[in-house]
Amino acid sequence: MTLESTESSNPAGPRVISGVPPIDPGAAARATLKLDPDTFQRATDCVHCGLCLPACPTYTQNGLESDSPRGRIHLMKGLAEGRIGPSEAVLGHLDLCLDCRACETACPSGVVYHELIEATREHFIAMRPTTLTDKLLRWVFFHLFPHPTRLKVALLPARVLQKLGLWGLATHRRVLGVLPAQFQKMAQMLPPDGPLWERRLASPVKPTTATRRVGLFTGCIGSVLYQEINRQTVAILERLGCEVVIPTGQACCGAIHHHGGDSHEAKALARKNLEAFLDLGGEKPLDWIVTNIAGCGAMLREYDDLLRDDPALTAKAKALSEKMRDISEVLVELGKPTDLKPVPMTVTYHDACHLRHAQQVADPPRQILSWIPGMRVVPLAESEICCGAAGTYNLSQPAMARDLAERKLRNIAATGARVCVMGNVGCAMQIDSEARRMGMPLRVVHPVTLLHAAMFGGED
Amino acid sequence: MTLATRDELLDDLRGIVGPAGLLTSPDELLVYECDGFSVARGTPRAVAFPTTTEQVAACVKTLRKHGVGIVPRGSGTGLAGGCVAFDGQVILCTSRMTKIESIDLADRVAVAQAGALNVTLSEAVAAEVARWNQNHAELPVGPMHFSPDPSSQRASTVGGNAATNAGGINTLKHGVTSNHVLGVEFVLPDGEIVRTRTAALYESPGPDLTGLLCGSEGTLGILTKVWCRLTPKPEHFRTVYTVYTLTFDACKSVSDVIAAGILPTSMEVMDGRMIRVVEDAFHYGFPTDAAALLLIEIDGVDSILDEQLERIMAICRANGARDIKHCSDPKRRTELWSARKRAFGAIGRLHTAYFTQDACIPRSRLPEAVERIVAIGAEHGLKINNVFHAGDGNVHPIFFFDESNAQEVQRTLEAAERVLQYCIDIGGTITGEHGVGVEKLAMMPRMFNPATIDTFQKLKATFDPDAVLNDGKLIPSKTLRIELHRPVSPNVPGGALCPPHHPPTT
Numbered sequence A: 001m002t003l004e005s006t007e008s009s010n011p012a013g014p015r016v017i018s019g020v021p022p023i024d025p026g027a028a029a030r031a032t033l034k035l036d037p038d039t040f041q042r043a044t045d046c047v048h049c050g051l052c053l054p055a056c057p058t059y060t061q062n063g064l065e066s067d068s069p070r071g072r073i074h075l076m077k078g079l080a081e082g083r084i085g086p087s088e089a090v091l092g093h094l095d096l097c098l099d100c101r102a103c104e105t106a107c108p109s110g111v112v113y114h115e116l117i118e119a120t121r122e123h124f125i126a127m128r129p130t131t132l133t134d135k136l137l138r139w140v141f142f143h144l145f146p147h148p149t150r151l152k153v154a155l156l157p158a159r160v161l162q163k164l165g166l167w168g169l170a171t172h173r174r175v176l177g178v179l180p181a182q183f184q185k186m187a188q189m190l191p192p193d194g195p196l197w198e199r200r201l202a203s204p205v206k207p208t209t210a211t212r213r214v215g216l217f218t219g220c221i222g223s224v225l226y227q228e229i230n231r232q233t234v235a236i237l238e239r240l241g242c243e244v245v246i247p248t249g250q251a252c253c254g255a256i257h258h259h260g261g262d263s264h265e266a267k268a269l270a271r272k273n274l275e276a277f278l279d280l281g282g283e284k285p286l287d288w289i290v291t292n293i294a295g296c297g298a299m300l301r302e303y304d305d306l307l308r309d310d311p312a313l314t315a316k317a318k319a320l321s322e323k324m325r326d327i328s329e330v331l332v333e334l335g336k337p338t339d340l341k342p343v344p345m346t347v348t349y350h351d352a353c354h355l356r357h358a359q360q361v362a363d364p365p366r367q368i369l370s371w372i373p374g375m376r377v378v379p380l381a382e383s384e385i386c387c388g389a390a391g392t393y394n395l396s397q398p399a400m401a402r403d404l405a406e407r408k409l410r411n412i413a414a415t416g417a418r419v420c421v422m423g424n425v426g427c428a429m430q431i432d433s434e435a436r437r438m439g440m441p442l443r444v445v446h447p448v449t450l451l452h453a454a455m456f457g458g459e460d
Numbered sequence B: 001m002t003l004a005t006r007d008e009l010l011d012d013l014r015g016i017v018g019p020a021g022l023l024t025s026p027d028e029l030l031v032y033e034c035d036g037f038s039v040a041r042g043t044p045r046a047v048a049f050p051t052t053t054e055q056v057a058a059c060v061k062t063l064r065k066h067g068v069g070i071v072p073r074g075s076g077t078g079l080a081g082g083c084v085a086f087d088g089q090v091i092l093c094t095s096r097m098t099k100i101e102s103i104d105l106a107d108r109v110a111v112a113q114a115g116a117l118n119v120t121l122s123e124a125v126a127a128e129v130a131r132w133n134q135n136h137a138e139l140p141v142g143p144m145h146f147s148p149d150p151s152s153q154r155a156s157t158v159g160g161n162a163a164t165n166a167g168g169i170n171t172l173k174h175g176v177t178s179n180h181v182l183g184v185e186f187v188l189p190d191g192e193i194v195r196t197r198t199a200a201l202y203e204s205p206g207p208d209l210t211g212l213l214c215g216s217e218g219t220l221g222i223l224t225k226v227w228c229r230l231t232p233k234p235e236h237f238r239t240v241y242t243v244y245t246l247t248f249d250a251c252k253s254v255s256d257v258i259a260a261g262i263l264p265t266s267m268e269v270m271d272g273r274m275i276r277v278v279e280d281a282f283h284y285g286f287p288t289d290a291a292a293l294l295l296i297e298i299d300g301v302d303s304i305l306d307e308q309l310e311r312i313m314a315i316c317r318a319n320g321a322r323d324i325k326h327c328s329d330p331k332r333r334t335e336l337w338s339a340r341k342r343a344f345g346a347i348g349r350l351h352t353a354y355f356t357q358d359a360c361i362p363r364s365r366l367p368e369a370v371e372r373i374v375a376i377g378a379e380h381g382l383k384i385n386n387v388f389h390a391g392d393g394n395v396h397p398i399f400f401f402d403e404s405n406a407q408e409v410q411r412t413l414e415a416a417e418r419v420l421q422y423c424i425d426i427g428g429t430i431t432g433e434h435g436v437g438v439e440k441l442a443m444m445p446r447m448f449n450p451a452t453i454d455t456f457q458k459l460k461a462t463f464d465p466d467a468v469l470n471d472g473k474l475i476p477s478k479t480l481r482i483e484l485h486r487p488v489s490p491n492v493p494g495g496a497l498c499p500p501h502h503p504p505t506t
């Protein structure tokens, strides 16, 4: 059946053009991006509805469809089909993605976006030219951050300066100005106070009445900069009748490598952790494995996907993923502790992307806050929009990261609360350091710390 | 047009919106090749992102000077290809015009830039109500909102809603977008700025320009600002959830409820296939063996709702409903409606390509029409799902097809056309809410007689004598026809995007 418009037979009638452009049969051969069929399926799952647009931090920041989830999927599909090439503009849009996964929460079609962007990044990383700064950064990301001891050595001079009261001078714009912007940012993110040498946590003595065995994943940056939260986690779990196990063989979760396009190293680290938490040498197996760092939790939960090409390990990885919990989920499962002391404080809660979007944990941390007598929790506008930390994004995309941090801080300021609660190290460093930069009085705190205060005192 | 003048055009546009406000690289422009209706595709020459009305006007003047066609775009959630640029047109996108300029609770009007998102506006209104109530404890106001609620309301813009005259689930009782637009500001195709609202009063003298712009799909002017009516947000609801063994019975219940003189907020039907899709995706606990699920909601004064509820349930029972439940629990209610609103998205979990028709038919003909539509699909070897605003007689048959199968794409387009023709024949229209765009353009002459089409064209020419604004959409154009029904070669349909090394899996 053909359709005729009113004037199709008129020679002076409208110009007719096709609204369904032909495909170029040679395009596929030119495709610069090769994706395995499973990953490509992620792109074809997208029905182009656009419901993810308002969830995306970068799209809502600059209004460009090419910086939206739907747009990025379209670009990656275009690359895989050879319809476009990896121009600087295209790669720029893909680089600007935070991999925050807010689009996955919003997408009704269940598009697993992160697999697509991560595979694409890994593919293109090899062909990018690198500057000396890039190389240095990669070294820092891959060889310093994941190693607590090396990180402590590297931080020692800064900690000494802090103790001597000279850190403020050292981080003065003029002094830091000689460093590349990314390193300035790193220096700025260091919490202004901390012990010279953070001690490693050992498994506590077993309480005899323990009903549950809980493994604690302590994290690498977390175990150096935020060890106090790990201590509080142990104390709370023990008070609630758990036996806490901190395997010494545990390694970095591998998220930095995985997101940075080095899945080889990520897999090696995953294997180490599987061994550390599952091969307990005849001891009773763990009921749960917990972490208070959302970024690590998200990675550990996805080991089964990371190791999907290694059939020998997928079952083990699945077992680990199934035991993996965020600390807030475990606390809610264990139930509200008795005898909580009031912590009179007005706070607001920020949803870390790796908790809200990657692990779909939204309620438990809020529930914990609601237990604490005297605490007023003011809802935070755009609480689910990324703060710009996104792993190492704040170092690699400082401009967008700063814009998002300022947006986050504006929203926090509007709540009137001077305390912002969140369950992730990366967000904490980002929000804390940006608040300091902007001269905004703000305390950033983990929900565990507040619950610890309600259980053991120590907040006034 | 020569390359030199083209570059000059881009320089001029850059001068207005700044270098960061213009996309020109062909690679990046790929993302603007379609909207939510991914069959129709065209790549714009450039996309500009103005932030103010004045910038829009300046861009329009510049594009006019260079003789380049203009396409307005909001969020691109449209389902008719209305915001897609063909033939070297330039897109003016409102995604950076998101300011909510004022909210006046006393006069119940909010002024928003055209690119503000529908939900953002209602959220801002809620925040303003809260602020007011904190400062005026003695004179608190109830919750208010901007009522139009398309399923895309989180993502679509108020300008796009006005331009398509969007409807939604509560349209049955509370009306479509044009019922809630009190005035508009728009830029004419010659770059002049028109404002239809001059003071606080609702009605202004003269022909209803506001009404004309609502539903004009970007063919008469570019909306830059919308005066939105704020209405009390209903606070008391009853939601009825009924399951049927026959779709016919569900549709019959719908027209009986209306015939009984009850005006629910919404009456929505999902057919059996659709129930299973939604259930598989989200696990709401719907019976997967049912043929139809009818959701009815009433709102209003709490004390009269229970009586209405009883009458509705009696009608459903009389029509053979298998299972009738009702709830006033806000949590379950939110769940039920989110199931409905996420229905379209859920389809994406099953099929890589689908497209949704949007026809309106007299409500009394619903029962037979739904059966006929499914039969038409079957005659073309196609499966059709149905989820629709039954209360408005607005059906949304959803066609699934395989983008890489030329015959199937063609059969889909043909079946869709027959469905529309059938709807016209029984006294319906070709669109309930999604608009005409390019998708249904060819049906316009079937729907309207030549004198009517001619009048549309004269109206268009009054606003846009040189056909520069969204030419080839909504109103059959004398200068440009965008053809969707012509595969480029016998076995390669346009829109088929499956390269050989990625064989389709469905």
Ligand SMILES: Cc1cc2nc3c(=O)[nH]c(=O)nc-3n(C[C@H](O)[C@H](O)[C@H](O)COP(=O)(O)OP(=O)(O)OC[C@H]3O[C@@H](n4cnc5c(N)ncnc54)[C@H](O)[C@@H]3O)c2cc1C
Pocket: A048, A049, A050, A051, B035, B036, B071, B072, B073, B074, B075, B076, B077, B078, B079, B081, B082, B083, B094, B114, B115, B149, B150, B151, B152, B155, B156, B157, B158, B159, B160, B161, B162, B163, B164, B165, B166, B167, B168, B169, B217, B218, B219, B221, B222, B223, B224, B344, B345, B433, B434, B435, B437, B470
């Ligand atoms: C999942 C899904 C569900 C949907 N549900 C509904 C529904 O329930 N009801 C409904 O009515 N629609 C629905 N739609 C269709 C669509 O969301 C609406 O048509 C919406 O109003 C489009 O808004 P937009 O901002 O995305 O506009 P766009 O898609 O960008 O544009 C739509 C049309 O409006 C024009 N336009 C946009 N902005 C302007 C402007 N500032 N000035 C002049 N013209 C302009 C464009 O040129 C185009 O013709 C749905 C779409 C999707 C993907």
Ligand code: SF4
Pocket: A045, A046, A047, A048, A049, A050, A051, A052, A053, A069, A070, A073, A103, A106, A107, A108, A109, A110, A111, B348
């Ligand atoms: S919401 Fe999902 S299906 Fe829709 S455009 Fe975004 S990614 Fe694609």
Ligand code: SF4
Pocket: A055, A056, A057, A058, A059, A067, A068, A069, A072, A096, A097, A098, A099, A100, A101, A102, A103, A104, A113
């Ligand atoms: S992962 Fe985050 S930044 Fe990237 S496209 Fe999705 S929502 Fe946007």
